[in-house]
Amino acid sequence: MKMHWMAVRFAAFIGLSLFFIAPSPALAQTSVVYHIDDAQLQGLKGLRNIRNHLDVAPDTKITVVTHANGVDILMDGGKDLKSNVDYGPLVGALKSRGVRFEVCEITLKNRNLKKEQFTLDADFTPSGVARITDLQFKNNFAYIRP
Numbered sequence: 001m002k003m004h005w006m007a008v009r010f011a012a013f014i015g016l017s018l019f020f021i022a023p024s025p026a027l028a029q030t031s032v033v034y035h036i037d038d039a040q041l042q043g044l045k046g047l048r049n050i051r052n053h054l055d056v057a058p059d060t061k062i063t064v065v066t067h068a069n070g071v072d073i074l075m076d077g078g079k080d081l082k083s084n085v086d087y088g089p090l091v092g093a094l095k096s097r098g099v100r101f102e103v104c105e106i107t108l109k110n111r112n113l114k115k116e117q118f119t120l121d122a123d124f125t126p127s128g129v130a131r132i133t134d135l136q137f138k139n140n141f142a143y144i145r146p
């Protein structure tokens with residue numbers, strides 16, 4: 001009987017230890033990937049969504065992955081055609097808040113674009129779609145498509 005109570009106490013000790021050592025989901029940083037593949041349909045809306053997101057949840061880790069026509073938000077001189085708003089200042093402001101912006105290199109090849117045509121705020125990834133997949137499934141990022 002004495003051995004049984006020792007085992008119960010040991011199990012309780014281990015359980016409590018894991019409770020205090022394991023990271024709490026409430027304390028974990030939220031990570032989000034925003035997927036933009038059409039600058040004219042998603043550009044301004046997406047950038048404003050990200051700004052609003054950070055305004056209420058400033059510790060959120062955000063990565064924006066662009067491909068196809070979505071890369072246009074990161075091109076030097078890129079602007080929304082309807083409102084004539086430059087994307088550059090909006091992207092720069094978000095970059096200063098820790099947002100990471102990535103351009104698909106497959107898109108560069110398919111559209112005959114060069115890295116030099118993009119703002120310095122842009123990073124590059126071999127495949128936008130593969131990057132989104134990895135962020136979601138390997139890194140537990142939430143997915144948002146504005």
